[in-house]
Every structure is written in C-alpha cells, then in structure tokens.
Amino acid sequence: MLVQQITLSVEPVDDLLVWKSSSNGIxxxxxxxxxxRHHFPKMDWAKSIWCREIPPSRSLLAWRVMLDKVPTDDKLLEK
Incomplete structure (x- = not known):
C-alpha cells in the first residue's frame, strides 16, 4: 500500500502548504x-446591462448588484 511507504519523522516539523501547479510549490x-483566467470564462455582462433597451437607472442597479454593492440591510448593519 502506498501509505505504508511514507516515512514519518520522529522530530516535530511544521506543516507546509504546497501549490501543485507551480514548479517550486509556492x-x-x-x-x-x-x-x-484559464479556468473561469470572462463574462462580458457590461454589454448586456448598458444598452438602449434598459433605462440607465435599471442598468445602474444591475451593475451594483453584479459588483455586490447594493446597500442591503445586512451590509448596512456591518457599518
């Protein structure tokens, strides 16, 4: 079994986080x-909300929702 091939240190050592996608683990x-950039596609939502068919006030609200900047009760309580 692969687990049985792991050598454990008898001295205490700190754990280390390793990023497998980099050459040096950092x-x-x-x-x-x-x-x-490579794993999540770019969404061009700005063109969808800033158009002639949507009133500017609605576009502004949609833009603020997308950026999570709408002053909701829970956000106002945080201040």
Whole structure:
C-alpha cells in the first residue's frame, strides 16, 4: 500500500502548504491570476446591462448588484 511507504519523522516539523501547479510549490499572485483566467470564462455582462433597451437607472442597479454593492440591510448593519 502506498501509505505504508511514507516515512514519518520522529522530530516535530511544521506543516507546509504546497501549490501543485507551480514548479517550486509556492503560490504567487501571478499563478493565481493565470489559474483564474484559464479556468473561469470572462463574462462580458457590461454589454448586456448598458444598452438602449434598459433605462440607465435599471442598468445602474444591475451593475451594483453584479459588483455586490447594493446597500442591503445586512451590509448596512456591518457599518
């Protein structure tokens, strides 16, 4: 069994987080950005809400909802 082949240290050692997608195991902002960019498609929602068919006041509300900037009760209580 693979688990039985692991050698355990008798000395206490700190755990270390390792990012498997990098060559040195360290997660950097660039690596995280590249990962996000390749795994999550870019959504061009701005063109959907800022158009002639939608009144500007509704577009503004939709934009604020998308950015999670609507002053809801729970957000107002946080302040």
């Amino acid at each position: 997660l950097t902002l660039k690596i995280a950005y590249d990962f996000k």
